[in-house]
Amino acid sequence: MSTxxxxxxxxxxxxxxxxxxxxxxxxxxxELPVFRVGRQMRLDAKDLDHYIQKQKSSKIIASPVxxxxxxxxxxxxxxxxxxxxxxxxxxxxxEQISAYKTLxxxxxSLNSLIxxxxxxxxxxxxxxxxxxxxxxxxxFVKKILVGHPYMLINLLSRNAGFYVKKGNPLKILNWSxxxxxxxxxxxxxxxxxxxILLDEQLRIHQIPTKNIVGYEREETSHLSVASAVSxxxxxxxxxxxxxxxxxxxxxxxxxxxxxxxxxxxxxKNEQLIQIVKEILVSSAFQKEIxxxxxxxxxQTGTIIFETD
Numbered sequence: 048m049s050t051x052x053x054x055x056x057x058x059x060x061x062x063x064x065x066x067x068x069x070x071x072x073x074x075x076x077x078e079l080p081v082f083r084v085g086r087q088m089r090l091d092a093k094d095l096d097h098y099i100q101k102q103k104s105s106k107i108i109a110s111p112v113x114x115x116x117x118x119x120x121x122x123x124x125x126x127x128x129x130x131x132x133x134x135x136x137x138x139x140x141x142e143q144i145s146a147y148k149t150l151x152x153x154x155x156s157l158n159s160l161i162x163x164x165x166x167x168x169x170x171x172x173x174x175x176x177x178x179x180x181x182x183x184x185x186x187f188v189k190k191i192l193v194g195h196p197y198m199l200i201n202l203l204s205r206n207a208g209f210y211v212k213k214g215n216p217l218k219i220l221n222w223s224x225x226x227x228x229x230x231x232x233x234x235x236x237x238x239x240x241x242x243i244l245l246d247e248q249l250r251i252h253q254i255p256t257k258n259i260v261g262y263e264r265e266e267t268s269h270l271s272v273a274s275a276v277s278x279x280x281x282x283x284x285x286x287x288x289x290x291x292x293x294x295x296x297x298x299x300x301x302x303x304x305x306x307x308x309x310x311x312x313x314x315k316n317e318q319l320i321q322i323v324k325e326i327l328v329s330s331a332f333q334k335e336i337x338x339x340x341x342x343x344x345x346q347t348g349t350i351i352f353e354t355d
Contacts, residue, residue: 052092056081059090068128068162071152073098075124075169088150125319128152128159129172130268131287131306133203133336137170140326147319153268155239160191163311169319172202174240174304178247183305185352196312198320198353200327201305203336204343206288207244208301210276215297219283222248222301225259232261233272233281241269241285244302270294288341303343307351324348 059079060067073079074088079098081088123146127134130153138149152159152168159171177186188199211219217230225232235241249256256262261281266272272284273294291298310320326332327348337344 053082053089054092054095056088056090059095062095068126068152068154068158068167071126071150072167074150075126077123124148124150125169126150126152126167127170127172128154128162128168129156131172131202132289132339133306133342134172136332136335137202137323137326140332141322144326145318145322147322155236155242155267157187157238157240157243160187160309163309164191164195169310169316170323171309172306173199173309174207174244174306176240176244176247176302176304178251184307184309188309188352192309192311196354197309198312199307199309199351200324201346201349201351202308202327203306203347204303204345205306205341206298206300206302207241207286207304208288209299210273210284210286210291210294211297211299212276212279212282213295213297215299217282220299222252222254225283226254228260230260231280231282232259232264233275233284234262234265235272235285236265236267239267240304241272241287244304245285289339292341305346305351312354 054062056067056070060070063070070079074081079090080094081090083089125141125147127138127149134151138151141147141149154162156171156173156175159168160173162168163171173184173187175184175187177183180186185199188197209219211217217224219225219230224230234245249259264281266275269286269290270293272286273290273296275281276284277294277296288298288300308323310316310323312320333344333347336342336347
C-alpha cells in the first residue's frame, strides 16, 4: 500500500495561506488534481509541490481571447457551496446526466454568495433571513450580486429552531429565553444562515448580544452545534431539524426557512441552469428528498426570482 502523503482541502488552504474557496477554484480550473476518499477530496503532496514549483517558475502570459463557442463550453468541474446533504444528492444527479464533475464547498450562505460574486462558486445554497421584510435570501442576493444576472430557485423548505437537551430541562421556547443568565449558548460562524437568523431575531426582539452567555463560542456546522448541546458543552444552539434527529436531542421549531439555490445567468451557465431545473422538478429527485424526512418539497424547482 502506498504511504505517500496527501492533504485535505482545508490542509491545503492552510499550507498555501489562502481560503478554502480559493483552493476549490484551483481544483475547478484543473490546476490542483484531487482524488476522493468517500465524500472527502484529497490532494497528493507531490502534486501540491508540483503546483508550487510551477508557480515559482511561471512567467506572466497573456490570456487568449476565447470565442463565443469556447465561452459556452461547460467547465468540467463546478463548485456547489453549502452544507445540507441534499446538495450531495443534487451533485450526484448532475453528474449522472451531464459531463460536469461536482466539487463541494461547505462554506456558509453569506460567504458563499460573496464567493459567487467573485467568480469562485457555480451553485450557491442560501438560507438567510431578512428581519425587515420577513423574506428569505432575495434581499441579500439583490444587494450582493449587483450587476450580475442570476436566477434564484427553490431547493426545499425546512424547519429551523433551537437544539436543546432531551426533555428541554431549561424550558427554552422562544428567543427571549436564550438571554437568561443560566442558559449557555453555542453559536454558528459569521456569514452562516443560522448566525444571520439569530442576529436578526436578536435585533428584532431587542436582545443585546452581551446578554447571551456563549455568543462568542462558534461552531461551523449544524451537526457540530447539535453535538455541543448533546455532550453538555452548551444548553442551546440554533440550527435545522435534521441535525437534531441525527444527534438525538430535542428540537424546538421556530421558523420554516426557504432554502434556495442561486446560479448566475451567463452564457457559460446556460446548460447548467437547464440541468439543475430539470433535476429539481423531476419526481424522482423530489421523492428522494422527501424520503429523507424533515424536508418540504412543495416549492422545489419554483423560480423565486430571476433578472431579465
